[in-house]
Amino acid sequence: MAKLMEDEVFMAFTTYATIVILKMMLMAPMTAYHRITKGAFANEEDVTLKPAEERKKLLRTDPNVERVRRCHQNDLENVVPFVVVGLLYALTGPELSAALLHFRIFVGSRIFHTISYVGAFPQPCRGLSFMVGLLTTFSMAYRVLSTVLVL
Amino acid sequence: MAKLMEDEVFMAFTTYATIVILKMMLMAPMTAYHRITKGAFANEEDVTLKPAEERKKLLRTDPNVERVRRCHQNDLENVVPFVVVGLLYALTGPELSAALLHFRIFVGSRIFHTISYVGAFPQPCRGLSFMVGLLTTFSMAYRVLSTVLVL
Amino acid sequence: MAKLMEDEVFMAFTTYATIVILKMMLMAPMTAYHRITKGAFANEEDVTLKPAEERKKLLRTDPNVERVRRCHQNDLENVVPFVVVGLLYALTGPELSAALLHFRIFVGSRIFHTISYVGAFPQPCRGLSFMVGLLTTFSMAYRVLSTVLVL
Numbered sequence: 001m002a003k004l005m006e007d008e009v010f011m012a013f014t015t016y017a018t019i020v021i022l023k024m025m026l027m028a029p030m031t032a033y034h035r036i037t038k039g040a041f042a043n044e045e046d047v048t049l050k051p052a053e054e055r056k057k058l059l060r061t062d063p064n065v066e067r068v069r070r071c072h073q074n075d076l077e078n079v080v081p082f083v084v085v086g087l088l089y090a091l092t093g094p095e096l097s098a099a100l101l102h103f104r105i106f107v108g109s110r111i112f113h114t115i116s117y118v119g120a121f122p123q124p125c126r127g128l129s130f131m132v133g134l135l136t137t138f139s140m141a142y143r144v145l146s147t148v149l150v151l
Numbered sequence: 152m153a154k155l156m157e158d159e160v161f162m163a164f165t166t167y168a169t170i171v172i173l174k175m176m177l178m179a180p181m182t183a184y185h186r187i188t189k190g191a192f193a194n195e196e197d198v199t200l201k202p203a204e205e206r207k208k209l210l211r212t213d214p215n216v217e218r219v220r221r222c223h224q225n226d227l228e229n230v231v232p233f234v235v236v237g238l239l240y241a242l243t244g245p246e247l248s249a250a251l252l253h254f255r256i257f258v259g260s261r262i263f264h265t266i267s268y269v270g271a272f273p274q275p276c277r278g279l280s281f282m283v284g285l286l287t288t289f290s291m292a293y294r295v296l297s298t299v300l301v302l
Numbered sequence: 303m304a305k306l307m308e309d310e311v312f313m314a315f316t317t318y319a320t321i322v323i324l325k326m327m328l329m330a331p332m333t334a335y336h337r338i339t340k341g342a343f344a345n346e347e348d349v350t351l352k353p354a355e356e357r358k359k360l361l362r363t364d365p366n367v368e369r370v371r372r373c374h375q376n377d378l379e380n381v382v383p384f385v386v387v388g389l390l391y392a393l394t395g396p397e398l399s400a401a402l403l404h405f406r407i408f409v410g411s412r413i414f415h416t417i418s419y420v421g422a423f424p425q426p427c428r429g430l431s432f433m434v435g436l437l438t439t440f441s442m443a444y445r446v447l448s449t450v451l452v453l
Contacts, residue, residue, distance in 0.1 A: 002155065002242040004304065005299055012301040014239045018292050021232045025285065028228060042221060045271050070344060076227060076378060077330060081323045083235050084385050088316045091304040120347050134327065141320050148307055150314040153306065153393040156450055163452040165390045169443050172383045176436065179379060193372060196425050227378060234386050 009099045013090040016103035017083050020110055024079050027072035030118070031065060038062040071117040074130070075110065082106050082137050089140040092147040102136055109133040160250045164241040167254035168234050171261055175230050178223035181269070182216060189213040222268040225281070226261070233257055233288050240291040243298040253287055260284040311401045315392040318405035319385050322412055326381050329374035332420070333367060340364040373419040376432070377412065384408050384439050391442040394449040404438055411435040 004010045034040070040062035041047050047058045086106075090099060113129035115121070155161045185191070191213035192198050198209045237257075241250060264280035266272070306312045336342070342364030343349050349360045388408075392401060415431035417423070 002158065002161070002244065005242050005244070007304065008301060010304070011299045014242075014295060014299045015301050018236060018239060018295050021235050022289075022292055025228075025232050025288065028281075028285065043218070043271070043277075045274050045277070048273060067345070072228065076231070077327075077374065080231055080378070080382055081327050084323050085320060088320060091307050091316075093304065093307070120345070122350060123347050126345075126347070130330075134330070137327065138324075141324055144316060144320050148313045148316045150310060150317050153309065153312070153395065156393050156395070159452060162450045165393075165446060165450045166452050169387060169390060169446050172386050173440075173443055176379075176383050176439065179432075179436070194369070194422070194428075196422050196428070199424060223379065227382070231382055 007090075008096050009094060010090045012096065012100055012103055013086055016107050017086060020079050020107045021083065023107075023111060023114065024072070024075040027068060027075060027114075031068045031072065034062065034065045034068055038064055040065050067120070068118060071114055074113070074117070078130070078133050078137070079110060082110075082133070082140075085137050085141045085144060088144045088148075092144055094143060102140055106133055106136040109136065158241075159247050160245060161241045163247065163251055163254055164237055167258050168237060171230050171258045172234065174258075174262060174265065175223070175226040178219060178226060178265075182219045182223065185213065185216045185219055189215055191216050218271070219269060222265055225264070225268070229281070229284050229288070230261060233261075233284070233291075236288050236292045236295060239295045239299075243295055245294060253291055257284055257287040260287065309392075310398050311396060312392045314398065314402055314405055315388050318409050319388060322381050322409045323385065325409075325413060325416065326374070326377040329370060329377060329416075333370045333374065336364065336367045336370055340366055342367050369422070370420060373416055376415070376419070380432070380435050380439070381412060384412075384435070384442075387439050387443045387446060390446045390450075394446055396445060404442055408435055408438040411438065 005014070035042075035046075039058050040060050041058050044055075044059065047055045050058060086103065089102070109129045109132040113126060113133065116125035116129055156165070186193075186197075190209050191211050192209050195206075195210065198206045201209060237254065240253070260280045260283040264277060264284065267276035267280055307316070337344075337348075341360050342362050343360050346357070346361065349357045352360060388405065391404070411431045411434040415428060415435065418427035418431055
């Protein structure tokens with residue numbers, strides 16, 4: 001195994017990054033589920049098994065599908081920066097306790113964000129969980145740039 | 152060169168990750184090609200060279216453009232998780248043969264996915280290739296979490 | 303700190319990758335700013351504090367919001383490949399001067415791309431800055447595949 005995987009901070013990063021990426025990947029099956037149960041497809045080849053007169057009606061958007069897709073998009077916009085900044089942050093050699101705090105808060109905030117978004121919880125549930133995730137990533141980026149800066 | 156690049160599994164990861172990222176990047180020129188040939192633009196500044204009476208008509212969506220864009224989006228949602236999980240997987244020191252199997256199946260499935268999507272192949276071509284890619288990434292994530300778990 | 307962070311090329315990559323990821327993350331607050339000032343929201347729970355008769359009108363799209371969102375999407379499609387390919391490129395042990403050239407051109411092109419897009423600059427400002435970024439990433443990918451190729 002690579003030397004990196006003997007470092008506890010890097011192992012913690014590996015664990016939380018994998019968990020939050022898996023969470024993000026689950027949005028795709030969730031979209032598929034809503035597309036099928038609500039009958040709202042995006043491609044003509046997805047509805048060829050249906051009776052010809054129904055096909056056109058099935059090529060539509062559905063509020064539930066769009067909600068899950070917006071949540072997925074928000075994940076892409078936030079989880080990917082976390083993974084990149086988190087990887088570099090783990091390599092700067094922070095304290096294990098500080099690193100765990102960042103990783104746990106981020107992953108927790110994104111899980112709560114998904115629940116708030118998909119469940120349409122009243123604001124500021126979704127807004128706050130989004131902000132917490134953003135600030136956690138900013139905090140790691142600050143540590144990275146204040147430790148390593150070669151311009 | 153960094154020590155990592157002397158590890159055969161990491162070199163294989165590097166090769167396949169670069170190939171599949173390049174494939175994903177080619178979706179942008181493909182979108183541009185369809186926007187220009189079909190005359191379907193998203194921004195006013197993209198149509199200023201056209202006669203004034205045509206401009207409004209060119210700010211529209213086109214089914215071919217939207218199809219390529221959906222394919223690009225699906226790449227983002229699947230190729231990025233593969234790259235992240237694949238990197239961590241390569242660092243856990245798997246057998247070269249097992250790693251190559253994962254990388255080849257994933258990259259093959261995504262190339263076939265793009266051809267199926269852009270060519271509007273009948274289902275389940277696109278659905279199956281999507282599922283194969285997803286399961287390959289899940290399989291690598293399973294190996295990562297069962298080798299390295301620091302919560 | 304990990305050995306990698308003693309390598310000057312890797313430190314330069316870390317710096318520029320973090321900067322361009324931070325730039326990308328700033329698109330989310332910019333979208334929120336336009337949603338609030340223009341009154342154009344995507345979710346019902348975002349408008350519950352408004353008078354009941356106004357709510358429906360606020361669930362709409364706005365050209366400024368959509369412009370920022372397209373810019374954010376273009377960042378995702380280009381910054382993420384840069385980060386992945388740039389990381390692998392940095393590990394192949396290029397000259398520091400060559401690496402800095404690639405990183406600086408890419409980050410500069412993406413900052414100019416954002417300004418061109420959000421400011422609706424006349425073409426080919428946006429098109430050129432997009433192309434420069436794309437070609438920089440291709441150049442790094444070429445170096446990666448010509449140094450490390452395990453198929």
